[in-house]
Amino acid sequence: MWSNDSRSLPDWIMEAYEILESGTESPQNGISREEAQRLLRAEEEFPADQADTEYAIEQLLDNGWLYEVEGELRITDPEL
Known part of the structure; x- marks a missing residue:
């Protein structure tokens, strides 16, 4: 489940989220792990x-900031 509370994640991991979020066209569009890396x-x-x-x-997967569908990573939509 997505949460606004990022206290449990280090800043550099939240930076990774922001990088991945800006690297995808929309939360519904997935990217491979290789593309994310x-x-x-x-x-x-x-x-x-x-x-x-x-x-x-x-860490982003485990904490609900990303989810995986059919081998693709997707950004959790905070609006849902």
């Missing part, structure tokens, strides 16, 4: 290490 590694200020990108994606 590419978007994160392309950002200069985001840790470029693959383990960091994988960890950030997993």
Whole structure:
């Protein structure tokens, strides 16, 4: 479930969410994990290490900021 409360997630993981959110056309459009990792590694200020990108994606999934459908990551729509 999506929550406005990001206290349990570090700022750099919330930054990953913002990067992924801006990298998708709409919450209904999904991207592959590989594309999500590419978007994160392309950002200069985001840790470029693959383990960091994988960890950030997993944390966003585990905390409801992202969800996965048929192998694609989607942004949780805060308006729902």
